[in-house]
Amino acid sequence: MAEVIWGLATSHVPSIGAAMDHGKTADPYWRPLFDGYGPAREWMAEHTPDVAVVVYNDHANAVDMSVTPTFAIGTAASYQVADEGWGSRPVPEVVGVPEFSDHLVESLIDSSFDLTVYQELDVDHGLTVPLSVYCPDPGDRWPCAVVPLLVNVIQYPQPTAARCLALGYALGEAIRSFPEDLKVAVFGTGGMSHQLAGARAGLINQDFDRMYLDAIEHAPEKLAALTREEYIREAGSEGIELIMWLIMRGALGPRIRRVHETYHVPASNTAAGMVLFENLSPGSS
């Protein structure tokens, strides 16, 4: 049976990818952030999953607001790296795992999570930057296949945080009910606090971020009880991306170990956080 072996929460700021793509990770501006990733990267390299389920949001690249799916999942055999307007990132094509995606779709819909299904999808920085945070030098191919799981965090009303945690619980069950031996990692991406527009542009709320980094391990229900307005007020209009971390957390189950954590301000306009959890009961909920 399939297992969830670890979960990674990480910001997906485009400039983090650009810093890697342009060899700037040792620059004084970027070095503290990338040094912070080091221990997590070493651990993950020794615990390679077969598949990563990457929970993320698109940023006006593959999803154009003619349709706004609240939750969606990819079922394709491959996903092209999106050209967001400055050329595609120089990273490998993302390889899918259709039979596993199909299983997740059926299992989640049977659990009353009626996801939109993408047979074709270009993946933007929301997905590829977290893959680069995990694996900075993939060479010709990423070390694992990927299932993209998209969440609308851009257009109000976003799904509630409570619904995201519940989806995470159902996702964990769905993964563990896949009959093949598959090691799965789940990525919850986005955040931390940031706001790009309006008079509050440049907002960073370090107290909220530190609280979130702590509570995501021990008290996800507390984070799930926060309203959309509280997320927007405390973490900024784009900081509401943090609800996607709850999907990762729900999929892990109750017994986890914090492998590594890092937090740095700023990554361009954003507070960047990362926390890695080993799942201590990978085969059961």
Add this chain to the structure above:
Amino acid sequence: MSSSTPQVPGTYVFDAAESRRGRALNRLCGSLKDAGSRERFKADEAAYCEAYGLTAEQRDAVLRRDWNRMMELGGSIFYVFKLAMVDGKSMQYLGGVFTGMTTEEFAESLKAGGRNFG
């Protein structure tokens, strides 16, 4: 903005009503991720706005690069940013515009830990 959408001072909460209002503007900005579209836009910006059905206010905001006005007229930052990129402008430049700072002042405020609204 719909009456039930949360109102947070200093913050655009982009909802379905704003998405409807800004649809033409956001479609135009989104088209600029394509190199051919960027060339057509740069060749005749007013005609490009006409082709995308912008309102007169949205068109004027685009032509004058009035970034605050674009946001007030239903722009989504992820779309409006694609227009900024055509001009070689960064998100930190926009942050400065939105807050009345120079790009350098805005970047410094982030390096100093970000803007805290308590």
